[in-house]
Amino acid sequence: MAEAILTLQDAAIYQENNRVLNNVNLEVKRGEFLYLIGKTGAGKSSFLKTLYGDLSLLEGEGSIVEYDLKKLKEKDIPYLRRKLGVVFQDFKLLPDRNIHENLLFVLKATGWKEKAEMNLKIEEVLDKVGMKMQAHKMPHQISGGEQQRVAIARALLNDPELILADEPTGNLDPQTSVEIMNVLKNINENGKTILMATHDYALIMKFPSKTLKVEDGTIFEVVQRTV
Structure with missing residues (x-):
């Protein structure tokens, strides 16, 4: 059975002093491809930032690529990020x-x-x-x-053991988005675990996969309707 690469138990996600998400329970297994969906402002980015150490996990338990998110120290963050690949919407090239x-x-x-x-x-x-x-x-x-x-x-x-992609197709046209999805799917098929935040539902229909939804202050798995 595939081992868990990311687990959260009763976790609360905070952005500054505001609790954005509550009661998050989640397990991502090695080799999975997951979507993270939800309205703008629902907490997707705050959730991802907690995973790569930009925001601290203040409540609950969390483990990512063998790092304890609750005990994560400033000096650990560069090492954590070497085991994560992060892809942003706006490319961030120099x-x-x-x-x-x-x-x-x-x-x-x-x-x-x-x-x-x-x-x-x-x-x-x-x-x-x-x-x-x-x-x-x-x-x-x-x-x-x-x-x-x-x-x-x-x-x-x-x-990296896990790739976090935050709206990687957000600035792209539909055709280019499909090309980028093909690249990501190919990387996943070669053994990489990918968690991708998106609100491009056309892509999700075209490339169906396990989907987590951020809504009403928590995260839960949704079952996609198949036509």
């Missing part, structure tokens, strides 16, 4: 350097030293998202969909 240099910056920041190893790793992750030939280009020279592919490649650099 505009003053090319694609290869963007990824090199992340590797250096996370402790890589060997130049040949770094170059090899960058080539490998760009190849996985179909961007190997664009490594010399600047972010402004490629499309939004291509920038998101690079952002996914960046999330793969440290071979």
Whole structure:
């Protein structure tokens, strides 16, 4: 049986002093692909921020990639984030350097030293998202969909155990969104666990998978209607 990569028990999620979510009980198994849906402002981003250490878990129990979220210290956060890949809606590429240099910056920041190893790793992750030939280009020279592919490649650099994607298709047109979903699904089929926040219901219908809903201050699994 697949082991749990993320568990929460009776957890409350706070944004500053406001309780955003309450009584969250959740288990994500290694290798799963899950959607996290809910209206804007329902608490999806606060939930994800708690998972990657941006917000503290103040109530309840939580464990992610073998880190205890309740006991997480400031000094642990960089190590936690090496085991997580985070993909944002707005790509967050550094505009003053090319694609290869963007990824090199992340590797250096996370402790890589060997130049040949770094170059090899960058080539490998760009190849996985179909961007190997664009490594010399600047972010402004490629499309939004291509920038998101690079952002996914960046999330793969440290071979994460879990990828958290926060509205990764939010700024993209429908066709490009489908292309990005195909990239993410392919990564999932190769063994990576993915938790993706979205409110693109067309995508969920096209790529059905286990779905969690954030509503009325808590999170629960919803069963998708099949036509």
